[in-house]
Amino acid sequence: MPVPVVPHSEVDVLIIGAGPAGLMCANALANAKVNVRVIDKRAARVAAGQADGLSPRTIEVFQSYGIAERLLKESVQVHQAAFYNPSPSGGIELTSRTQDVVAPSARYPFECALHQGAIQAIFIDSMKPLGVEVEWSTLPTSIEICKDEHVLMDPASHPVRVVLQKLNAPEGQLQEEIVHAKYVVGADGAHSWVRKQFDITMDGEQSDFIWGVMDMVPDTDFPDVRNKCLMHSNNGSILLVPREQDRLRVYVQLENKDIIDPATGRVDKDRMGPDEMLEVARKSFSPYKISPTTGFLWWTLYIIGQRVASQFSVKNRVLIVGDACHTHSPKAGQGMNAGVSDAHNLAWKIALVVRGWADLSLLSTYESERRKFALDLIVFDKMYSTLFSGKPLSQENSHGVAPEHFLEIFKQFGGFTSGIGVHYDPSVATLDKNQELASGVVIGERFPPYKFIRAADAWPFEIQDLLPADFRFKLLVFTGDFSEPLQQARVESMVATMQKPESFLNRYATSSKGAENSRFDIITISKGRKEGFNFLQFPMLLRSHWSKVFIDDIDVTGSFGGKGYSYYGVGDEGAIVAVRPDGYVGAIAPLDHVEDLDAYFTSFMTAAV
Amino acid sequence: MPVPVVPHSEVDVLIIGAGPAGLMCANALANAKVNVRVIDKRAARVAAGQADGLSPRTIEVFQSYGIAERLLKESVQVHQAAFYNPSPSGGIELTSRTQDVVAPSARYPFECALHQGAIQAIFIDSMKPLGVEVEWSTLPTSIEICKDEHVLMDPASHPVRVVLQKLNAPEGQLQEEIVHAKYVVGADGAHSWVRKQFDITMDGEQSDFIWGVMDMVPDTDFPDVRNKCLMHSNNGSILLVPREQDRLRVYVQLENKDIIDPATGRVDKDRMGPDEMLEVARKSFSPYKISPTTGFLWWTLYIIGQRVASQFSVKNRVLIVGDACHTHSPKAGQGMNAGVSDAHNLAWKIALVVRGWADLSLLSTYESERRKFALDLIVFDKMYSTLFSGKPLSQENSHGVAPEHFLEIFKQFGGFTSGIGVHYDPSVATLDKNQELASGVVIGERFPPYKFIRAADAWPFEIQDLLPADFRFKLLVFTGDFSEPLQQARVESMVATMQKPESFLNRYATSSKGAENSRFDIITISKGRKEGFNFLQFPMLLRSHWSKVFIDDIDVTGSFGGKGYSYYGVGDEGAIVAVRPDGYVGAIAPLDHVEDLDAYFTSFMTAAV
Structure with a gap:
């Protein structure tokens, strides 16, 4: 009788663990059309209990993936915190009530509470139409990374070998599979098996x-x-x-x-x-x-207990997220939020590297950004x-x-x-320069919400909704007042520079024709009044579609808007803000020195093959 | 060979015509769990063109049925109107731009534009889980109303006989059916067959x-x-x-x-x-x-052309809606809105009569309210x-x-x-009394939106979302400041009066036990500050669930709210506002003369059998 051959397979990303962090990562990569599998040794998602609080920033992140609507429908919103203390007459008494979320720029000024199983279901249902389903009852039994540095540096290689065991394989069928992955994400909780395989200490x-x-x-x-x-x-x-x-x-x-x-x-x-x-x-x-x-x-x-893993990554090929790399008390409601934010930070970097748009070294910023956050978190906790x-x-x-x-x-x-104030230090993913051109938009922090009026139809839009987690960099071009001849000349000169062959826009064009550039989305935000504005005045680069031009004006009902430039600290001379796919500010450049963006993107981007 | 017997069937409501007005009516009645069928001679909903604009009030109505979300997702919003006129130099030029919707109290200060087929699909998909589907390719060939007045006055009778012909019945199967309906709604368009059968002139x-x-x-x-x-x-x-x-x-x-x-x-x-x-x-x-x-x-x-049907109803048993009873130009975007509003006005009245909660005579207010609107509309048009x-x-x-x-x-x-200003004149459905107790809430007009803070958790709610089209009357109890001893006494006395056996609340209780009264939903709106408020202080009648108590206070972010009493013109002494199932103000009563509500409800309600 022949020995059955254990099947081998390849995958771009294997995610071990289908808790909130693993599912967030899987859903994000599924959205990015990355070839991803997610396994979990449990037989199904949790039915009750576990983590249950989502912070204002996590709700913003959910919104950027188009899944906040369901979250908001199923969860309760926590708007108010009440403080009780001992009463002089014995027992307790109300001392004060205050806003639960103290973060003035929060788009959602509340927390959402919902049991973990329902949150997992949101991810699972979002991924399913994209062809990704959790493989439950699947246990990893060994993991190895290739030791050959040449192989490790080759973006096309699959250097991580994982043996999987199917716990519920039908009788007589093979229970083992060997997966060769480009990247493995360990999202397997506080007792992480992945972490232990690589002797990473907590x-x-x-x-x-x-x-x-x-x-x-x-x-x-x-x-x-x-x-x-x-x-x-x-x-x-x-x-x-x-x-x-x-x-x-x-x-x-x-x-x-x-x-x-x-x-x-x-x-x-x-x-x-x-x-x-x-x-x-x-x-x-x-x-x-x-x-x-x-x-x-x-x-x-x-x-x-408060512990942080000594490293979040093994050679940028195995990366751990969530409880696998930090544990702390649930008191400040950070557990699930930190894990989801880890995955959100990691997913776009993996996606860009897998697509061949970014160098492998971009992945190093996952550890530098998120481990620092975890260390801050345990100090606070x-x-x-x-x-x-x-x-x-x-x-x-x-x-x-x-x-x-x-x-x-x-x-x-x-x-x-609230997650709103999380700040990432300078790295290849954030260029610490020109901060003074947009003082209200902090490099390394998430782009804050504000409402602008779409020029063509005066429809008010929340700018965060123009920054979906679609794995593109958003270039927000604050043109200033285009009807000022000097400013118009400045904008036109900037457009000319950006259209040069050596500009990042052409160097990192996804298509060699440069017509459809799916790495960048240019959004124009002009000064002006809706009553007389003509969006057709802008150069075509700044209006690839009529819906791409916005003005910083008060809405038609006179209720909001019109102070965006001042809120963002952008002056009459304008600025360009490059927002990363995760919604964090990556770089700021002056209109008359757009080459600063060349420097930013060159630090991690790779030209299309 | 025996002659095949034409099948007979009974239904509470037969709707003829599955355009927007007919589908609105069908969906509303399906929501109300009324036994309803809807037929259309066409083979399917329209694929393109036709009506396409929904007014701010229609969006509010959609919201009250839980279908605005999809509408807002699929449609475009029209916020701005531009006016062009001849230019001195020939051709046209921009004269001005202004807000498209001039209705300060509109919850949605814009119009939605979407092709009629997509709007029909929203109704069709909403009804389907409720078990109601359009019977396409089904033609009515005759309609008769029983002439016996005793039968007509019997709420249990099925006095309308309609012969239906199935245009796509399989070969060899019967093509006819005879339907005996309690009520027939003619929603069959400008060339209405139903209207012509009863010789109603335009x-x-x-x-x-x-x-x-x-x-x-x-x-x-x-x-x-x-x-x-x-x-x-x-x-x-x-x-x-x-x-x-x-x-x-x-x-x-x-x-x-x-x-x-x-x-x-x-x-x-x-x-x-x-x-x-x-x-x-x-x-x-x-x-x-x-x-x-x-x-x-x-x-x-x-x-x-501008025409209005001479009557909208035949003996309150056959009622016509939409283009069947009024035609006008599409310029002011009123066609579909008027039809949808007809159906919205009619549906709750039919539902209450079919349930045995209201007298047949309530249906007369459909013609009095909507025909007057149609006459106003053509004058304007x-x-x-x-x-x-x-x-x-x-x-x-x-x-x-x-x-x-x-x-x-x-x-x-x-x-x-915008539909916001539509005003229904006094009738059994609107009691013209005590207007001065809530001068901002006009009897006969839709209850205007405003945001209040839920007392138990400071979660801000739009009051219109507390007034869903669920076929219940909402009793909004503005208690004033319950911490004032005099006002507390007034509220407690009102509660005692409402709990008397002869009060409408008990006379028209759906269940004889009175514990679960599905005809009325009591919502308490108090003065007070969220920092120290205790909603448990109210009598149980005013807090059937912790979610039923609201306060007129500014939200936790300090951005909105807190002026609801003044916006509604309600004084310190409070008031009760009875809002009809369609969101229109039916009656207002002072707290110390809640008997005015007895008079209102007695004018059309019937006691449970």
Whole structure:
């Protein structure tokens, strides 16, 4: 009897793990028409519980992939945070309510809460028409990277060899497959198998704070059960997050004595179930009452720890994302958001490299950008979760957490926790130059939302909707006032420069004819008044279609708009802003020195073959 | 061989005609779970052309049925109108641009343009999951109403007998069916067969103005091809309406001599095709050029006439809607909107009568409300289309239309053309009383949009989204400031009155237990500040669910809201506003005389059997 031959296959990108980070990456690459597979050892997506909060920036990211609409339909929006503290008369009392999201430029000034399974379903349903489905019950059993540096540097090579085992293969059929991938993304969670195969260490430490978490539909006389509620009581802290379908997530701080086995000194999960957690919560809740109406929908226990992987990449061929490379407390609602943002940062870089539009070295910016974020995150998380788990200030505890201090920290770090303020340092992917030409548009940060009026029809558009995650660079040409002869001359000279053969626009044209250049999308934003504006005045490069020209004017109802130049800090002389495919500002150039963009794109782009 | 027996069937409502008005009615009744069938003699929905403009009020109506989202995705929005007039140097020139929609309270301050077939598809796809599909190729051949007044007054009777013929029945199968309907809706267009069967006359006249219309994707140097463009030239008038997918609709005024057969004096359609129309248009367009890039997508000719049916109803058992009961020019974009609004007005009345919640006499308000609107419409249309078809003012034509006069009329009638200002006169469906308690909420007009903050979670909601077309009356309880002891006492007394057995709330309770009252939805709108508000303070009647309480406060970002009481003209003493299922204000009552609502509902409601 012949030995069955294990099948071999090739794929551009293999994603290991179909949690939110892995699915975000898979969906993004599917959108980019990259040949991608995504496997998961589990048999299906999670049914309940797990992560549940999406930050304002993550909602913007979802919008850029066209999946925010469903998210907004299925989730609840958290607009307000309530702070409770010990009352002089015993029990707790409302100290203050404030805006949940403290990030003035957020397009969506709220968080979305929805259980992780529903979020996974959004990605899964989005990918399906693009031909990508999760291969469940599929376990990787070995992974190796080719050691030959020539092979590793060849963009056409498939240097990563992964053996897969199908856990549910029918009897008599082969259970193994050997996949040769150009890139592997490890999105396999806090206990990442991928990370361990490459002996990547997690640096950091575990705290002493133990928390329980449970989902329920509550019956309660507590008035803030539909706000995010941050509660310091003399019996421990509680965090409430409202959820879809009248549900409530309750995080409860536990006493170590309740959960540590005195004999071993280790956490003993048998000592604490949801009923015991509820008892703890009820003590903190006093004088209010709370009960689950239909039992506990999900629950778990965890010890807060803050760790970051020592590296996020192995030779730019294996890259890890999400919980696989950073763990922290769920208190600031960062877990799923950080993972999704990792994947969003990585996907366009992989897509451009796979397409042959960018050099392999662009992938190094994934680690430099996202590992720095993760390090910042755990510094913040240590401080924040210590404050949250700390005893409240009282006569007995004069070193306790003062309500006003906690509120202050909550507001101060709103830019960070909302994801809006995330800043990437200079690299080949961000050119630190000409910042003064657009002071409100920070290089290395996401392009902020604002509404402009489309010149041809006065239809107001949110500029972020002109920056979809379609894997193209957007060139926002702020022309200034084209009716000024000097400014018109400047714009026309810029167009002439950009049309020279040596300009990036022609050097990196996707098609050799240069007619259809799918790497760049030019959007014109002019000063002017809609009542007399003629968009046909612009050179053709600035109006490839009538829909490409916008004016910074107030809308027809007189309600908004008209201050975009000033909001973005762009002066009368104009500027060009290159926005990366992930919506972050890559470079800024003056109209009369558009060569700065040549330098930017040359640092990582490759000419079409 | 036995003679085959023609099958008989019963249905609550038979709709004849699956154009926009008929489909609107069918979809609404399907939503209301009314047993409804809709037939059309055509084989399928229209593929191109026909009506294409939806007014701001129609978009609100779509939103109330949950179908605006798709409309907004597929259509183009028309925000701006451009006015062109003869230039002193020959040809035309831009005179002014203005907001297309002049209706300050419009929730959607624009028109949507989309071809009729796509609009029909929205209704068809919305009804399908509710089990209602259009029966195409089905022709009514006779219709009779029972003459017995006792039968006619019996809500359980099926007094309308319609014989249907199936045009595409397979060979050998029966082609006839006899339908016994409680109600028949004639939505079968300007040449309505239903109308003719009952000898209902169309009163009015035909004008001398002949227009051509064509759809194309234009190649042009005309800068206003994406705005609605109203053009008076010395060669005739032109109306441009931008459309989906770069399309353009061009209405061209024609000279009678080009199209009237001199021998007969009648319109001869063979004399004028799209090429000839384009030639006429080009003369008016000078100095601009226009050509279709891919030919003509659709075209037709029409003579403007304004007529209204002498009656809209036969014994409240056969009712006609849309073009079947009024025809006018398409210039003001009213055709499809008027038909859709007829159906929207009629559907909830039929639904309530069929459910046994309302007396048959409620149906009389369909004719009183919508026929008056149709009469107003043709008065307006005569004036407007005469101005539009008129020669421009010039030295040769001192009685011509002055640009500023036309613009003035355009703005002055914005409330009417937008559909926002439509006003229904007092009847059993609108109680003309207590208007002074809510001066910004006009009895007989649609409830205007405004944003309120949900008390439990500070989530801002558009109040129109709390008024879906779900066939329930909404009772908006403006409580005033509940923390004022006097006002609290007033609210509690009102609640006590409403909970008395003789109150409409109990008399017209759907369930005898009164616990789940599906005829009424109570929404509480309080004064107060979100920072300290406790929605649990209200009596249970005013908070059947935590999501039912709103406050008139500014949103968490400080951007909007907080002036709702003043916008609606409601004072500190509060008020109750009863909003009809179609979103129109039915009645207003003071908190301390809620019996006014008893009078209102008693005038048409029937108690549950």
